[in-house]
Amino acid sequence: VAGGIWQQTIAIADKYYKPGKFTTFVAYEWTSAPHNQNMHRNVFFRDSKKVPALPFTALDSNKPEDLWGWMDDQRKQGNEVLAISHNANLSNGIMFPVDVDDRGRPIDAAWAETRMRNESLTEIHQVKGTSETYPDLSPNDEFANYEIMSFLIGLDNSTSKINGSYVRQAWQNGMALQEAKGFNPYKMGVVAASDSHNGVIPYAQNNNFGSHGFTDNTPELRLSGKKNSGMAALQTSTSGLAGVWAEENTRESIFDAMKRKEVYGTSGVRIPVRLFGGWGFDSTLWNEKDWVHAAYAKGVSMGGDLPAKPGKEAPSFVVWAVKDADDGNLDRIQIIKGWTKNGQTFEKIYDVAWSGDRQPDPATGKVPAVGSTVDISKATYTNTIGATELKKVWVDPDFDPAQHAFYYARVLQIPTPRWSTYDAAKLQVPPPADVSATVQERAWTSPIWYSPNAEDGKLTARGKTIDDLKTEGAKALTNEQLQAYVVGKTIKVRNTVTGQTFEIVYGNDGQRSVISVDGKPPSDGEYLNMLHGGQFGVPASYEIKDGHLVTTLGGSPFEATVFEQNGKYVAARSSEFGYVNYEVEAVK
Known part of the structure; x- marks a missing residue:
């Protein structure tokens, strides 16, 4: 039956393939969903x-490593093939691991090379949510809270873990x-898609006819809030679209463009966007x-690596976008930069082109709404x-030639009604209060990466690692020593990468709280590289186990x-790739 x-x-794909006019691919979905x-x-x-x-299906194996092995075998037979991961936001943190693979084996260079050889693209948006980033991962990104969905497919009242589920964090961890180890499994480009189960695709906010058959095929059902397989139709999005910069509309040309990652994704609107990077634009x-x-x-286009740095100048980027002719004007173009130092990861959002005569805030650089x-x-x-076209040649003002970095563009439209608002107007009822009444639709490009050469890599002192400490004779505290050292105490710690200091109270009741940052009460967004999790002023649990202080960050231990x-x-965090980045300055 399956073969037939x-x-x-x-046969259907071949029947409708019209080279130069309409391209179809032979393709399928590998639907692994363990637990x-x-x-x-x-x-x-x-x-x-x-x-x-x-x-090769999930009935053969639900482990991605086995899928990649099968794909490698296909390639040996002359059958070129690629995979695109999707709905990482619903993976419960296992789509982008950094420690061990699906069989519990340490992630190494061979694993990274195999993944990138077979799976150089991932999906950033579809009807079941956006996988760019999450507000708790990017608290300084005012546009991070876009069409967020978090649940485990098939389970009501469930949530998907944040860490390991979003592509911006994967790009950061890959760097x-x-x-730290000399390999990067996450130099992925991005597309967007539908995942519609209807055979037709609801791209437009003003014409959303649902994506899951009889569960959401009327405005009444979509607005009801009823859950099916753990998913509420009210929280679904409209379908995304993939944009491909190919030489011609043929299978070969489009496939090759996908392989080289010269692709981008949109929330469903047809915004053309270009991104180039180089030296001297x-x-x-x-x-x-x-x-x-x-x-x-x-230079190089989206999805590429910056060529070797010719001198001391910072990289420059060319970004251009035009509005969808049938949709909203453009608000702004942003370039999002991520970088790493001694196992810690950072990000910054730059407004680089925008409509009207708005002026950036002198202190933050952010452009007003x-x-x-x-x-x-x-x-x-x-x-x-808004504007019909935006373009800019932008030079990174904060470039450090010693740091690995990536850059991608995000294009934002002006606010338009969300599909749920259109449905409410059709039914003449108020829009639902538990989702946004408006959206700023958008496009995301694949990144351009920068890697320092050997000479530039020497410009900054390498951080100390756990292996360095052990070689020097340092000893890890035992459970009993940790108990005596931290419980009931206030620990003042300095982050040696950022220079930031913070005080943590470790209570006798197994709760701990950050009470100051640089001697002041902490502000929103300052937790990204600090030794704690949860919200400021809100106690979070900790325990001492196997010689470690065990806690959580974004729901992940x-x-x-x-x-x-x-x-x-000194202290090392297990999520910082073997670096020892914290010095204890005082205990009281």
């Missing part, structure tokens, strides 16, 4: 001539692995009759604000190990 259906699928944790991949074949008699580029050709000649023309009661808006060396105490 597979042959029909191949309801989403590990799905979409598998694409470059052509239809050598596809196997049957695809940290590169710095400036605004005179726009004077070129064919500026795109000139940009290719002088564009405003809104949305009439929520009528589900209407006007394009009287991590361990802090304290070492004594010549009467001084």
